[in-house]
Amino acid sequence: MHIPIAFGTHGQMQDCARVIFDDEAAFSERVSYLEEQVKILSLLKEKDRKIAELEKRIAEQDRRTGLEQTTDSTLSAHIQILEERILELESKLSRFHESLTVKSDETDCAQAKAKDLENIVAIREHEIGELAKTIIQKDEENKWLSETLLEKSAGMSAAEDNADELARAIRFLMDEIAWEDNESTSGDVKEIARHVLAHVQSLRERIYDLEKSLAYEREVIQAYESEQYSSEENCSATGHDGLNNLHSTYLCPSRASTRYQIKPHLNSVSSVTLASSESVSKPYGCNLLPHGATFHDSPPNCFAT
Incomplete structure (x- = not known):
């Protein structure tokens, strides 16, 4: 049945409804039906609202699940990075321990070398002390040589003077003898004169040898002095x-x-x-x-x- 739409107050609408419907019973039945429909409509709306809320909750749950999945994957990536970093640090730590071992060996070697150097220094100091003693000894020897050479020089100078004086006396004696008659001159005197001349000649040769020895010793001393500290x-x-x-x-x-x-x-x-x-x-x-x-x-x- 087609129900025309009427506008007006509730009473007017009821009046209009009574006009439309033949009796009161049909009208009440129709009203009950409509109220049932309204209730059903309200229930449907409530269900739609609940469904919308459920859909919203589902969407929110899906969003959270996606975030959790994303978070899980991100955490997995971070965990993998951290594991790789830990492995790298363990490798560096191992190399560091190896380096420490090498450094310890090098330190032991350096200490051994330092000890060897100390021993070498001690040996060199001992050698320097011995060389210093040797230099002092050589200085004393050089001083003694110089004094001895001076004494020899003085002695040879005196010997030369004595030899020259003796030679002059012998030459004077020989000249005196030459003026005398050879037959009147004693043979012993001539023999003595010859011996004296031979001795003078021997003295001259000895003086010459001493001069050579003195010159050589002076050269030795000069060479020693020039090389003593160089x-x-x-x-x-x-x-x-x-x-x-x-x-x-x-x-x-x-x-x-x-x-x-x-x-x-x-x-x-x-x-x-x-x-x-x-x-x-x-x-x-x-x-x-x-x-x-x-x-x-x-x-x-x-x-x-």
Whole structure:
């Protein structure tokens, strides 16, 4: 049945409804039906609202689930990065431990080298002390040589003067004898004169030899003084003073040749400088030995410079 739409108050609408419907019973039935429909409509609206809320909740749940999934994947990525970082740090730590071990070994080696250097320094200090003693000894020897040479020079000068005076006296005597008759001159006087002349000649030769020896010894002293403090070689010197008949050993293995001299004594002042391939001849009584060898001898002792 088609129901026309009417506008007006509730009473007017009821009046209109009574007109439309034939009796009151049909009208009440229709009203009940409409009220039922309204209730159903209200229920449907409530269901739609609930469905919308459920859909909203579902959407929110989906959104949260997506965020959780995203968060889980992000956390997994971060965890993987952290694991890789931990592995890298463990590798660096292992290398650091290895480096510490190497550094410890290097430290031990450095300490051992330092100890070796300390021992070497102690040895060098001992050698320097021995060299200082040797230099002092050589200074004393040089002083003694100089004084002895001065005494010899004075003695030879006096001997020359005496020889010249004696020669003049003998020449005067021979001149006097020449003026006398040869037959009247005693043969003993002539023999004495010849002996005196021969002795004078021997004295002159001895003086000449002494002059040569003195000149040579001066050259040796000059060479010794010039080289005493200018040596660039490190020689290890051990031994004792030759005056007490003990031996002296000087090792200079780095030199191409070594010079050996006879140590002077009170009754013998003699010295000689040799190359490494030569040897000392008599009367020095000392043979040159190879580099690094130890030699023993009786006075005068041999020593190396």
